[in-house]
Amino acid sequence: MDQLSSIVVDIASVPACLLAVDLLSGFIHWAEDTWTAPGASKLLDQWVVLDNIEHHRKPGTIRAGHYWATNRVCIALALVVGCALVLLGVHAWQAFAIVALASQSNHVHLWAHSANPPRVIAWLQRYGILQSPAHHGEHHKRPYASRFCTMTNYLNPVLDGIHFWRGLERVIEGCGATMWRASAARQGY
Template sequence: MDNLEVLPASTTSPPLLNDPRVLSSWSHRLWVAIGCTTVLISLAKSMVAAAHSHIWLGPMLAGCVGYILADLFSGIYHWVIDNYGNASTPFFGPQIKGFQGHHKEPWVITKRQFANNIHSSALAITFMVLPVNILYNDPIIHGLVSVWFGCLMFSQQFHAWAHCPKSKLPPLVVALQDAGVLLSRSQHASHHRPPYNNNYCIVSGIWNKFMDDNKVFEALERFFFFQFGVQPRSWNESGF
């Protein structure tokens, strides 16, 4: 859920690797470190509280629910950003512009360095998880929150891996993709055909078949159109 900025045609050659827009800055790295620390504190609180109470099943099940919810919420967010608003939309404008650019040049995401790719997600997740760390010690709450928001924070990296050839990915990532734990390249490929209106979920993709077969997003688009008169971008022939 990061800014996938459109790069000019002149940057489609190897010098793109040195373009500052794909490189990680120290501020990017700092936010990723803070985000990861915040999520790890939540996970640690879940494990410590579970150890003290000798109840592990609840936190483990909560973690599984968090993993499932992360994929669903990644799809909902992706659908909204793809279809509504524009570059001038407050707060979300850069992300909307970025996701539109990603459909035009999907390969650019594979050139982004890790912290550059997920720093915006890490910043948002930090402010979502930090209050939970301060206010709660319940192992089930932290089991849910740590996995849910941890997966959301890394979802943009899972997304990037789904655009990489298997030969360029670590064997563990390939194994997780093949097992359906992480979004696979084959599943995500159909999202990059106009009008870009399916397979929105980018953590594991486990929700994609249900959402697409039952036309959940299409029903929501019709609802918003008839209620507010707003058409999604996917209704245009080109998708944008």
């Protein structure tokens, strides 16, 4: 690859990495909301499920936690994946950029619940480069079945528009799984 092509690839990689993390956040969030019921695993309850249910009930409380409480799960997962990339001999900076961005994805989510985020974050939210409060607010409507991606404003309209998550749920239900989200909505979660 000549130097110009490699510069073009590097520049194009920046939004591509952000969208990759947006998609990743969507998958993880969708899986949490749709398939993880409380009571199945103590470990999952403690680290993921109960916090997630609490967040739907009281979205504003995400602002009350300190930095580590907000980001510990994403940072722990990112460290595991980052170490695996090093051990596998991956050199592409994009892979590490995705992992680093993903480690902060819940903080981007927190800013989408903040009336006064740092000025640079508010500017990025205005253009949807980071997810805006208005965009994320649509997810917080029962039965919490759309806008699962939490990094930007760009992927959700596409994925919701083509009924991506519904299609995936139909395939998984076809394999015999029971959707937690449907019963959760009936139970008033």
